Amino acid sequence: MSTEEPDTGYSTKHSYGPEWEEESREVLSEVDFDTELGIELARDAQRLSQGKISEEEFYSRHSDKVNEEFGIDARPTDPRSSEPLDKDTVEDALNDDVVAEPVPSKYADAANSGDGGEGGDGGNDGGGDGNGWSDDEDDGVSRRTVLQSVGVAAAGIAAGTWSQRNPSGIWDEGEERNIQPAGPGTGGDETHLGFVIDVDACIGGAHCAIGCKDENQTPDGALWNFVFQYQEPDRDSEEYLIRPCMHCSDPPCVSVCPVRARHKRTEDGIVLTDYDICIGCRYCQVACPYGVNYFQWGEPDEERWRDNFLSNHDSVDDRLDKRGKHVAGPQHEKGIMGKCTFCVHRQDSGDPELENTTACEQACPVDAIHFGDLNDPDSKPRRYLREVEGRSEEAGNLAGRDTTDPDAEWQRPRHVPRWRFQEQYGTRPNVIYVGHQPSADAEWVDEPLPYDEYVSDFGHSMTKSREGFDNAPSDRKLRGED
Amino acid sequence: MSMPDADADDLIRPIRKPTRAYFLVAALAGIASVVFVAAYILQLSQGMEVTGLSDWGSGGGSTWGLYIGTFIWWVGIAHGGIVISAAVRLLKLEKYEPVARIAELLTIGALSMAGLMIVVHLGRPDRVVWSVVQAYPTTVHTSPLAWDLTVITLYFVLTATYLSLTLRSDVYRLRDKLPDILDPLYSLLLFRYDTDEDPVVERMAWWLALAIIVLAPLLLHGGVIPWLFQLTPSMPGWYGGLTSPTFLSAALSSAMGGVIVVCFVFRKVYTNWDKVIPDDVIWGLGWWMGIFALIFIWLQLQRMITGLYAPPLDVETVMTATAEFWLYWVAMLLMFLPLAYVAFQHFGILKFSERGMLVAAIAVVLGILVEKTLFTVEGLLYPATQLYENTPGNYFPTWIEMSSVLGTTGLIILFFLLVSKLIPIVELKSVEHGGHGEEEAVADGGVETETCAEGAQEGGD
Ligand code: SF4
Numbered sequence: 001m002s003t004e005e006p007d008t009g010y011s012t013k014h015s016y017g018p019e020w021e022e023e024s025r026e027v028l029s030e031v032d033f034d035t036e037l038g039i040e041l042a043r044d045a046q047r048l049s050q051g052k053i054s055e056e057e058f059y060s061r062h063s064d065k066v067n068e069e070f071g072i073d074a075r076p077t078d079p080r081s082s083e084p085l086d087k088d089t090v091e092d093a094l095n096d097d098v099v100a101e102p103v104p105s106k107y108a109d110a111a112n113s114g115d116g117g118e119g120g121d122g123g124n125d126g127g128g129d130g131n132g133w134s135d136d137e138d139d140g141v142s143r144r145t146v147l148q149s150v151g152v153a154a155a156g157i158a159a160g161t162w163s164q165r166n167p168s169g170i171w172d173e174g175e176e177r178n179i180q181p182a183g184p185g186t187g188g189d190e191t192h193l194g195f196v197i198d199v200d201a202c203i204g205g206a207h208c209a210i211g212c213k214d215e216n217q218t219p220d221g222a223l224w225n226f227v228f229q230y231q232e233p234d235r236d237s238e239e240y241l242i243r244p245c246m247h248c249s250d251p252p253c254v255s256v257c258p259v260r261a262r263h264k265r266t267e268d269g270i271v272l273t274d275y276d277i278c279i280g281c282r283y284c285q286v287a288c289p290y291g292v293n294y295f296q297w298g299e300p301d302e303e304r305w306r307d308n309f310l311s312n313h314d315s316v317d318d319r320l321d322k323r324g325k326h327v328a329g330p331q332h333e334k335g336i337m338g339k340c341t342f343c344v345h346r347q348d349s350g351d352p353e354l355e356n357t358t359a360c361e362q363a364c365p366v367d368a369i370h371f372g373d374l375n376d377p378d379s380k381p382r383r384y385l386r387e388v389e390g391r392s393e394e395a396g397n398l399a400g401r402d403t404t405d406p407d408a409e410w411q412r413p414r415h416v417p418r419w420r421f422q423e424q425y426g427t428r429p430n431v432i433y434v435g436h437q438p439s440a441d442a443e444w445v446d447e448p449l450p451y452d453e454y455v456s457d458f459g460h461s462m463t464k465s466r467e468g469f470d471n472a473p474s475d476r477k478l479r480g481e482d
Numbered sequence: 483m484s485m486p487d488a489d490a491d492d493l494i495r496p497i498r499k500p501t502r503a504y505f506l507v508a509a510l511a512g513i514a515s516v517v518f519v520a521a522y523i524l525q526l527s528q529g530m531e532v533t534g535l536s537d538w539g540s541g542g543g544s545t546w547g548l549y550i551g552t553f554i555w556w557v558g559i560a561h562g563g564i565v566i567s568a569a570v571r572l573l574k575l576e577k578y579e580p581v582a583r584i585a586e587l588l589t590i591g592a593l594s595m596a597g598l599m600i601v602v603h604l605g606r607p608d609r610v611v612w613s614v615v616q617a618y619p620t621t622v623h624t625s626p627l628a629w630d631l632t633v634i635t636l637y638f639v640l641t642a643t644y645l646s647l648t649l650r651s652d653v654y655r656l657r658d659k660l661p662d663i664l665d666p667l668y669s670l671l672l673f674r675y676d677t678d679e680d681p682v683v684e685r686m687a688w689w690l691a692l693a694i695i696v697l698a699p700l701l702l703h704g705g706v707i708p709w710l711f712q713l714t715p716s717m718p719g720w721y722g723g724l725t726s727p728t729f730l731s732a733a734l735s736s737a738m739g740g741v742i743v744v745c746f747v748f749r750k751v752y753t754n755w756d757k758v759i760p761d762d763v764i765w766g767l768g769w770w771m772g773i774f775a776l777i778f779i780w781l782q783l784q785r786m787i788t789g790l791y792a793p794p795l796d797v798e799t800v801m802t803a804t805a806e807f808w809l810y811w812v813a814m815l816l817m818f819l820p821l822a823y824v825a826f827q828h829f830g831i832l833k834f835s836e837r838g839m840l841v842a843a844i845a846v847v848l849g850i851l852v853e854k855t856l857f858t859v860e861g862l863l864y865p866a867t868q869l870y871e872n873t874p875g876n877y878f879p880t881w882i883e884m885s886s887v888l889g890t891t892g893l894i895i896l897f898f899l900l901v902s903k904l905i906p907i908v909e910l911k912s913v914e915h916g917g918h919g920e921e922e923a924v925a926d927g928g929v930e931t932e933t934c935a936e937g938a939q940e941g942g943d
């Protein structure tokens with residue numbers, strides 16, 4: 001995990017679309033070297049970054065041509081022998097504006113976290129041994145010149161894309177190899193439920209949050225699934241971030257619980273709270289980096305929840321899971337903690353219609369949420385990841401296209417980011433996001449989603465007023481900014 | 483009218499004579515406690531929503547608040563017992579012998595209040611014993627809260643053992659002066675007592691003091707209590723190794739403050755108790771309080787400068803918020819002014835004054851309560867994730883929460899009122915061999931300046 005590795009390649013502004021192609025061609029045509037070679041190198045660099053071709057393949061493919069063009073191929077043919085990428089090389093490439101700005105860690109620290117370090121190695125391997133390139137000056141080819149040709153395209157993408165080749169260990173070699181294993185210490189073959197959430201697909205209707213409330217009858221103000229709304233300065237549209245519990249593989253909430261009420265179910269990795277044991281110390285809530293826990297502060301309305309619950313559950317016994325533990329549904333007693341259960345009652349229902357589904361997934365009108373076993377290649381989330389992978393792949397594939405035709409109407413290629421949230425805390429979250437990741441410049445919209453106006457089918461309010469006891473000033477901050 | 487020296491009769495005076503002041507204080511403390519109990523019953527019946535707490539995250543609030551701040555505060559004050567017992571037993575600072583038992587009693591009381599605060603903080607206090615016990619073999623490996631419960635229980639047991647061991651010989655020797663009505667209690671205390679055991683007890687007490695001093699400062703406020711916070715990487719206001727030393731210095735300064743307050747009251751209320759607990763003991767306690775306050779302020783400086791100079795963004799957010807909040811500076815002043823006061827006395831600019839020291843002690847004790855509560859709340863209001871920045875919320879304790887501070891204080895006072903009627907709260911041997919120097923001081927007619935200088939010297943060592 002490295003926080004220094006620049007997170008680069010994900011801005012759609014600088015994807016490898018027609019604009020990019022145009023720009024690159026322009027720059028490349030100004031230098032004496034082979035434009036096509038530059039472009040091709042760049043494409044292959046991207047393929048390499050997606051794991052479509054191996055590093056050796058990449059080097060061998062172009063070694064001759066590079067030799068021919070520059071008189072020397074200083075790129076290491078044995079990637080393991082490479083030295084760290086020369087900082088100047090990266091910076092030059094960045095300055096040439098081929099790749100997006102690095103994303104520091106203001107909002108989504110995950111941007112810089114995860115296995116970024118690992119990805120960085122990829123960048124080093126392929127991006128070329130900086131020193132080697134510098135040495136070229138002796139051969140009459142200045143580093144700057146080489147960068148202008150190959151560098152604009154290849155080195156830029158190499159430094160950018162390769163360093164992000166696998167930013168958080170989500171996918172690799174076209175196969176989502178690094179999907180988290182199930183419970184701690186178990187192998188990758190076991191069931192581990194999780195979400196793949198396409199935040200770019202999200203339209204911000206909070207249907208998931210409402211669907212969850214209806215299904216689980218959670219307390220007023222509790223939003224087991226929550227949709228954030230934010231804005232990027234360089235994008236016109238509003239962005240959304242859907243936040244359920246991450247059902248972490250290394251959940252701090254489980255470690256800190258003094259009574260083992262919070263636990264991780266070994267058979268499928270769901271993180272649950274045993275409502276019969278929880279003493280309401282709220283330490284799990286404190287330790288969770290994502291703020292997904294909701295306490296039962298007041299006395300639940302017994303009549304209301306019972307009626308409502310029975311309207312979509314067979315019996316109140318649905319609150320017991322298959323182990324007989326009271327973990328499903330909301331916490332129907334005051335003073336205990338609750339959070340997203342991955343609709344454990346559905347998973348344990350024995351009904352194939354309900355198994356491997358969640359209320360939020362079903363409620364989403366645009367299919368942004370994909371729930372299932374992350375370790376099963378045929379599961380919905382894995383299939384969706386592959387589909388996304390395909391989208392990226394297609395975007396990067398120029399084979400058969402007339403790259404010399406300036407009028408060709410290409411579909412704008414799209415490299416779709418996949419990431420996990422705030423991985424730097426070592427929680428190993430099991431929610432994989434697809435789509436835009438909040439940048440350092442992300443800003444909250446002035447008007448957040450109007451949760452207080454949403455009403456669930458059962459009349460639950462999404463926010464909680466604390467009338468009678470709320471003597472807090474209206475300002476959020478304790479310090480009382482004015 | 484004061485007698486030249488304190489004797490055994492002075493020691494048992496509190497046991498014999500309930501004064502009017504006694505009943506007045508008892509009544510006030512009783513009211514505070516009753517309000518607290520009533521508030522707690524309300525909380526039990528209506529749920530925790532009667533507090534100002536709420537979920538952090540989309541709830542926007544602080545899920546831990548004044549209850550936890552008060553918990554930390556009481557555990558800190560409970561450190562007085564061990565510091566003084568250690569000074570007396572291990573460092574042979576016999577000067578502090580007269581306050582050793584008071585400090586131990588304060589430890590017992592304060593630890594009980596800390597435990598009570600945890601219970602009050604819980605959503606489901608009814609389950610606490612069974613839930614904790616059934617999971618203990620697992621949780622003791624992973625949960626800082628389980629560690630807390632372990633160390634606090636251990637500290638309580640060790641201190642109680644220490645106290646009862648050293649109490650036996652005193653009760654035995656004062657037996658005929660003690661009220662007959664409490665006979666059953668004394669017989670219980672003296673169960674199988676034999677004067678031969680005294681030297682053995684003395685040795686045991688030494689070992690116990692050693693065990694406690696390893697346990698309490700290193701593991702309690704220098705360990706498991708701050709670990710509740712400092713091991714949470716997603717709360718930048720809490721995370722980091724500086725938290726433990728800050729907690730320990732806070733604990734020790736407030737513990738000294740607490741002992742000073744209790745000593746002051748006994749000296750005021752009972753005739754000749756300014757001989758039982760002489761001025762230079764108060765001065766010495768104040769001197770140490772100042773030293774610990776100095777360390778505390780210095781550590782706060784480290785925390786602030788690190789958090790404000792070139793911090794990561796999340797640290798900057800919480801530290802700026804803290805630095806901009808006036809209450810934080812009130813807490814710092816409450817620590818700094820007593821420090822300055824003690825220093826001025828030390829340098830001879832101000833004369834020692836018993837009342838002045840009382841005010842300083844109260845300031846320190848309050849300063850720590852404010853700072854620890856603020857630390858807890860600010861940490862939660864400014865988590866590393868800034869996702870929730872535009873979901874509104876706040877924290878301000880309700881009267882129900884505030885009553886817990888007054889209520890536990892009232893309970894501690896009641897505890898002292900009760901215990902002082904049952905057992906001698908000063909060790910007999912401190913008047914037996916400690917009287918001599920005192921006599922001289924009185925003879926010189928210069929108790930005030932004399933003891934002050936003495937104290938200063940002792941402190942400078
Ligand atoms: S997201 Fe929070 S509550 Fe959920 S498993 Fe992870 S640490 Fe626990």
Ligand code: SF4
Pocket residue numbers: 256257258259260261262273277278279280281282283284285336337
């Ligand atoms: S609130 Fe309940 S589940 Fe959470 S840590 Fe405390 S006892 Fe465990």
